[in-house]
Amino acid sequence: MGKTLAEKVWEDHVVRRTAGEPDLLYIDLHLIHEVTSPQAFDGLRLTNRKVRRPDLTLATEDHNVPTLDIDKPIADPVSRLQVDTLRKNCQEFGVRIHSLGDVEQGIVHVVGPQLGLTQPGMTIVCGDSHTSTHGAFGALAFGIGTSEVEHVLATQTLPLAKPKTMAINVEGTLKPGVTSKDIILAIIAKISTGGGQGYVLEYRGSAIRALSMEARMTICNMSIEAGARAGLIAPDATTFEYIKGRPHAPQGADWDAAINYWQTLKSDDDAVFDKEINLNADELSPFVTWGTNPGQGIPLNEVVPSPESFQDIEERTAAERALVYMDLAAGTPMKNIKIDTVFLGSCTNGRIEDLRAAAAIIKGKKVASNTRMMVVPGSARVRLQAESEGLDKVFLDAGAEWRSAGCSMCLGMNPDQLKPGERSASTSNRNFEGRQGKGGRTHLVSPLVAAATAIRGTLSSPADL
Amino acid sequence: MEKFTSHSGTGIPLRRSNVDTDQIIPAVYLKRVTRSGFEDGLFAAWRNDPDFVLNQPQYKSATVLVAGVDFGTGSSREHAVWALQNYGFKVVISSRFADIFRGNSLKGGLLTVILPQSEIEKLWVAIENNPAMTIAVDLESKTVAYENERISFDLDDYTRWRLMEGLDDIGLTMRNLGDVEKFEEKRANFKPKTLPVLS
Numbered sequence: 001m002g003k004t005l006a007e008k009v010w011e012d013h014v015v016r017r018t019a020g021e022p023d024l025l026y027i028d029l030h031l032i033h034e035v036t037s038p039q040a041f042d043g044l045r046l047t048n049r050k051v052r053r054p055d056l057t058l059a060t061e062d063h064n065v066p067t068l069d070i071d072k073p074i075a076d077p078v079s080r081l082q083v084d085t086l087r088k089n090c091q092e093f094g095v096r097i098h099s100l101g102d103v104e105q106g107i108v109h110v111v112g113p114q115l116g117l118t119q120p121g122m123t124i125v126c127g128d129s130h131t132s133t134h135g136a137f138g139a140l141a142f143g144i145g146t147s148e149v150e151h152v153l154a155t156q157t158l159p160l161a162k163p164k165t166m167a168i169n170v171e172g173t174l175k176p177g178v179t180s181k182d183i184i185l186a187i188i189a190k191i192s193t194g195g196g197q198g199y200v201l202e203y204r205g206s207a208i209r210a211l212s213m214e215a216r217m218t219i220c221n222m223s224i225e226a227g228a229r230a231g232l233i234a235p236d237a238t239t240f241e242y243i244k245g246r247p248h249a250p251q252g253a254d255w256d257a258a259i260n261y262w263q264t265l266k267s268d269d270d271a272v273f274d275k276e277i278n279l280n281a282d283e284l285s286p287f288v289t290w291g292t293n294p295g296q297g298i299p300l301n302e303v304v305p306s307p308e309s310f311q312d313i314e315e316r317t318a319a320e321r322a323l324v325y326m327d328l329a330a331g332t333p334m335k336n337i338k339i340d341t342v343f344l345g346s347c348t349n350g351r352i353e354d355l356r357a358a359a360a361i362i363k364g365k366k367v368a369s370n371t372r373m374m375v376v377p378g379s380a381r382v383r384l385q386a387e388s389e390g391l392d393k394v395f396l397d398a399g400a401e402w403r404s405a406g407c408s409m410c411l412g413m414n415p416d417q418l419k420p421g422e423r424s425a426s427t428s429n430r431n432f433e434g435r436q437g438k439g440g441r442t443h444l445v446s447p448l449v450a451a452a453t454a455i456r457g458t459l460s461s462p463a464d465l
Numbered sequence: 466m467e468k469f470t471s472h473s474g475t476g477i478p479l480r481r482s483n484v485d486t487d488q489i490i491p492a493v494y495l496k497r498v499t500r501s502g503f504e505d506g507l508f509a510a511w512r513n514d515p516d517f518v519l520n521q522p523q524y525k526s527a528t529v530l531v532a533g534v535d536f537g538t539g540s541s542r543e544h545a546v547w548a549l550q551n552y553g554f555k556v557v558i559s560s561r562f563a564d565i566f567r568g569n570s571l572k573g574g575l576l577t578v579i580l581p582q583s584e585i586e587k588l589w590v591a592i593e594n595n596p597a598m599t600i601a602v603d604l605e606s607k608t609v610a611y612e613n614e615r616i617s618f619d620l621d622d623y624t625r626w627r628l629m630e631g632l633d634d635i636g637l638t639m640r641n642l643g644d645v646e647k648f649e650e651k652r653a654n655f656k657p658k659t660l661p662v663l664s
Contacts, residue, residue, distance in 0.1 A: 145543035145569035
């Protein structure tokens, strides 16, 4: 029997296998940031341990950092201490860090791929659940907790139980105005937030193969929202083209050796997945969430669902609670929902292609008078690239705010937060209660829907303009 | 890590599904650089509601949290485990846990027990009828016992052994560093390194 892609990458990284124990897996790249690493470095100091492979480790500052006045010290003393702690730890343990103000600073999942450090067939971990993003390159990439961060720092390995595999086949062609964000929101609505639990997802099919790397990253990024620790896509010419020439891409003979290996990284024809799910891309339309978990989503042209429409008692209770929190009445057309803040950014949709797509919609138009739009590039490089293309002008002329790079309003650890009762259309990944600020209400959308919504002030698709 | 063999305490019924880690501890509480002091952030938003179960006096000293399906979804923050432990919880029972949260809990010595949803419902009712009722969770026999009930749960032998011995994973891996070195010798040359910095 053949192997799935996930199984191949797994098997290539087993350092030690003993009956009755989890496999010990080698980690090719460890990304760290300020929030989930300080206690791990403390652990190393307490036990007199070193970072085993600083040359396979990279730190960025992203969760806490302000997106305004980045040349000044961070105003919040607690945030500042956390960022300073990361800087000190990196210096003490010899870890490369890209700090605020550095041209390579940005959200850790945007920085890794753009430096060419994310490559097919690697194992990549980070103390952040959206590490699944890197799976877009055919890497096995997943989020870990702080105890595991310490484990990887000390040993460059992790003991892990082998996950099951699930194929998600997306065949067909997306209609104009429909994006990879709509694909993943539709998948999560279909299998629920627990559906991928215990699995590595492999996204396959003609609709996936047709996507750019940026669009593939958006899909893999939200695997965790379906409960799966990792999601991946077989590398192909699109992947190789994206990597080629980036700072850490293999060179010369190494490039040829890498390509030879990367081309073997696909599920064998006779591989058997533990589960398969099918989705028809032809039938998809722009998707949006109405509730307080990412599985509570529907097509934008539908109405807020009634809790009674859910057969499952847990789902019905959750829907009732969500409608109260979101202050929505069943039966309301989604497109009638007024939006206070549009957030364009995050590790899900803060890449150059996302900004270009939104700018193309916004160009020459104005953000609605009662709506605020915040554009936060995923990295300093993305910001510079956008500025070189004049996208900053497009957003500023429309009345949107143009910010510096970071996680920003995706989770509101910095000052970029919703006020209680405020409602956002957000290109990020989580619509949990209070995620974007205490009492804030979040609708997850694609960059195209975000742009159209900013112009109309109500949830909209570009077709509504 | 402290050894975990068994725990007896009172329970608290959290009748909610999909309790994500942003609810367990909101992001604004994650800025500390220590492992302690996170109890103030535990369920911070929900605790503003005086009727929320954690605010009800009969559950004040509970150490066993019994929650709805899909507990611990979302962010990988281990602070969620620390917040539960700092507050005083020793055991969380649910019919399904998110993978990362479950891994974090079992590494940190917070026992997460999976029981069928039907058993969760019975346990909720029993706790609500008698908040002072003792729930005994035993790792040796892998059982949860209360009143006349005794329910078995599953936990792989390796994790159970590690919890009962109070062993930390890093120490265990350190014993096998020779295997890691051997693996590194045959790693492909084309794999990227973060150092030296290339541009």
